[in-house]
Amino acid sequence: MDNKHSGPETPGTVVLTFLLLLWIGFLYFGNWITLSQAWGIR
Amino acid sequence: MAAIALPNTFSGTRSVFRVCPVTTFKVDLAAERLIIVNAVTAIVALLLGGIYALLIGLTRWPDVHLLSAPWFYRLLTAHGMNMLVFWMVFFEVAGLYFGGNALLNARLVGVKLAWVAYALMLGGAILVNVIIMMGRADVMFSAYPPLKADPLFYVGYILFAVGAILACCIFLATLVMAKVEGRYEGSMPLAVFGLLTAAIIALFTLLSGAVALIPTLLWSLGIGNVDPGAYRVTFWGFGHSAQQVNLSAMIAIWYTLATLTVGAKPVNEKLSRFAFFLYILFINLGSMHHLLTDPGLGTAAKFFNTSYAMYLAVLGSLIHAFSIPAAIETAMRKKGYNKGLFGWLLNAPWKEPGFSALMFSLFIFGFIGGPTGVVLGAGQLSLLAHNTWRITGHFHATVVGGTTLAFMGFAYYVLPLVFRRPLFAKKIAQWQPWVYGIGLIILSISMTLAGTLGAPRRHWDVTFSNVTIPVQVQPLMNLMLTFSGIGAVIAATGGAMFIIVAVGSLLFSPKRDPKALSPLEA
Numbered sequence: 001m002d003n004k005h006s007g008p009e010t011p012g013t014v015v016l017t018f019l020l021l022l023w024i025g026f027l028y029f030g031n032w033i034t035l036s037q038a039w040g041i042r
Numbered sequence: 043m044a045a046i047a048l049p050n051t052f053s054g055t056r057s058v059f060r061v062c063p064v065t066t067f068k069v070d071l072a073a074e075r076l077i078i079v080n081a082v083t084a085i086v087a088l089l090l091g092g093i094y095a096l097l098i099g100l101t102r103w104p105d106v107h108l109l110s111a112p113w114f115y116r117l118l119t120a121h122g123m124n125m126l127v128f129w130m131v132f133f134e135v136a137g138l139y140f141g142g143n144a145l146l147n148a149r150l151v152g153v154k155l156a157w158v159a160y161a162l163m164l165g166g167a168i169l170v171n172v173i174i175m176m177g178r179a180d181v182m183f184s185a186y187p188p189l190k191a192d193p194l195f196y197v198g199y200i201l202f203a204v205g206a207i208l209a210c211c212i213f214l215a216t217l218v219m220a221k222v223e224g225r226y227e228g229s230m231p232l233a234v235f236g237l238l239t240a241a242i243i244a245l246f247t248l249l250s251g252a253v254a255l256i257p258t259l260l261w262s263l264g265i266g267n268v269d270p271g272a273y274r275v276t277f278w279g280f281g282h283s284a285q286q287v288n289l290s291a292m293i294a295i296w297y298t299l300a301t302l303t304v305g306a307k308p309v310n311e312k313l314s315r316f317a318f319f320l321y322i323l324f325i326n327l328g329s330m331h332h333l334l335t336d337p338g339l340g341t342a343a344k345f346f347n348t349s350y351a352m353y354l355a356v357l358g359s360l361i362h363a364f365s366i367p368a369a370i371e372t373a374m375r376k377k378g379y380n381k382g383l384f385g386w387l388l389n390a391p392w393k394e395p396g397f398s399a400l401m402f403s404l405f406i407f408g409f410i411g412g413p414t415g416v417v418l419g420a421g422q423l424s425l426l427a428h429n430t431w432r433i434t435g436h437f438h439a440t441v442v443g444g445t446t447l448a449f450m451g452f453a454y455y456v457l458p459l460v461f462r463r464p465l466f467a468k469k470i471a472q473w474q475p476w477v478y479g480i481g482l483i484i485l486s487i488s489m490t491l492a493g494t495l496g497a498p499r500r501h502w503d504v505t506f507s508n509v510t511i512p513v514q515v516q517p518l519m520n521l522m523l524t525f526s527g528i529g530a531v532i533a534a535t536g537g538a539m540f541i542i543v544a545v546g547s548l549l550f551s552p553k554r555d556p557k558a559l560s561p562l563e564a
Contacts, residue, residue, distance in 0.1 A: 009372060009375075010309070010367075010368040010371040010372055010375075011383055012367075012371050012383045012384050012386060012387060013364060013367040013368040013371045015383055016367055017360075017363065017364050017367075020363060020408060020409065020413075023409060023413060024413045024416060027413050027414065027416075027417050028413075028416065028417055028420070031417050031420075031423050031426075032422075032423070034426075035422060035423060035425075035426055
């Protein structure tokens with residue numbers, strides 16, 4: 001068995017996907033916060 | 043050109059194929075003519091829609107404000123129809139015929155019917171364009187009643203839809219016949235599976251269009267009435283679902299371009315097929331983001347859409363969003379580009395227009411178009427964003443930055459391999475995806491931000507400069523409107539570069555068999 005590396009085979013894509021999920025979360029919850037502030041919900 | 047004739051089951055006739063010396067695909071000559079004529083018509087629609095886009099962009103730029111109000115709405119209608127419907131569907135039909143024929147080594151079934159479908163689509167597209175330019179259909183793409191257009195506008199819309207339904211049926215029959223005649227073994231290739239997904243969604247979409255538009259045609263003739271609420275619900279079964287057809291076709295082309303440019307193979311084909319299957323079941327409910335603020339639709343439907351269907355549709359997209367870059371990374375690492383996290387990306391063939399178009403399309407769709415769509419698909423957030431320019435920013439990042447750019451990248455391979463015309467002005471082709479992509483990034487982000495600051499969509503003068511009671515507009519919104527104008531000019535330049543390469547190749551490049559897979563060397 002080839003044990004040259006133990007991480008994922010596509011580490012770059014894993015990082016890019018993580019950044020994408022963070023970005024979606026930022027957009028989603030950022031908008032939620034803006035919305036709740038606009039409605040005066042604290 | 044090597045040509046072979048293969049017997050057809052049932053009819054006793056023979057289909058003549060040429061064998062591509064580079065890809066070794068067998069291309070049915072009858073299908074090839076249809077692919078060429080549909081693709082060329084698509085490019086003409088793109089040219090018209092692009093000219094209108096530039097004029098509209100220069101009108102929404104507050105300091106330029108080029109067009110008068112009637113011409114703004116007229117050209118906005120024509121822009122929407124040519125870009126969202128005619129450019130996309132003509133190119134997709136070319137793609138369906140290519141996928142059903144060349145990728146499966148199969149013949150196209152019902153060639154005469156395919157010409158009838160083309161004639162219907164062309165007649166419908168011409169009719170719609172003429173009626174709009176005569177000023178008798180300033181109703182925009184959605185054509186919401188009680189806005190009423192000339193009956194011929196709806197006739198054109200319906201003729202086009204009937205032609206497109208026929209083309210989808212021909213594609214499905216071609217797949218069945220390819221299996222019956224044993225033209226391929228095992229499962230159909232992933233790209234064809236993606237096109238099959240697009241065709242299935244297209245049938246639902248076009249039938250929804252018929253349900254919305256046939257009563258509207260009768261109403262425009264003075265027969266019966268149309269309920270605007272019912273129209274909105276059925277129209278968006280067409281209007282937004284048509285963009286899901288584009289989405290499925292775009293992803294099929296992403297997989298194809300990844301293979302053509304770096305030799306990538308899907309990391310897990312079954313998972314990718316499952317993601318396409320999720321689209322068939324759930325993605326059409328994305329159309330509901332236009333209806334989340336609509337009082338005509340019940341709360342239960344809105345809850346189901348925003349809570350369940352949306353998640354499963356997005357799951358499909360996230361699977362593709364991982365699979366395609368992962369396939370590219372795997373292929374590049376196999377070639378020895380193993381340095382660091384992103385050595386494979388930095389050393390990728392960025393000068394190849396097919397690759398740069400693929401990556402810009404992936405980035406713009408993945409980081410701008412898709413996520414903004416997810417946000418707009420939340421009911422409560424839709425209350426804030428609906429009918430603002432955020433919606434326009436979202437779909438310029440999906441349909442234009444995503445789908446159109448992917449189609450352009452694919453066209454760079456189609457021109458030498460199917461049209462057998464080497465690329466004209468290769469330097470322009472190399473830079474085109476960069477110019478178009480950067481223009482669209484500026485355009486869609488500034489549209490989104492202007493919308494967030496209150497700019498409405500489909501509005502001739504959002505600054506209300508000539509009204510009696512002055513309206514305070516945020517300076518930042520004005521800045522974003524200006525940026526969007528600049529983005530529109532850059533994107534229009536990129537669009538013009540594509541047209542120069544495509545039309546120049548068709549008119550000025552000598553017809554010959556390709557020498558290599560790369561469009562720069564073919």
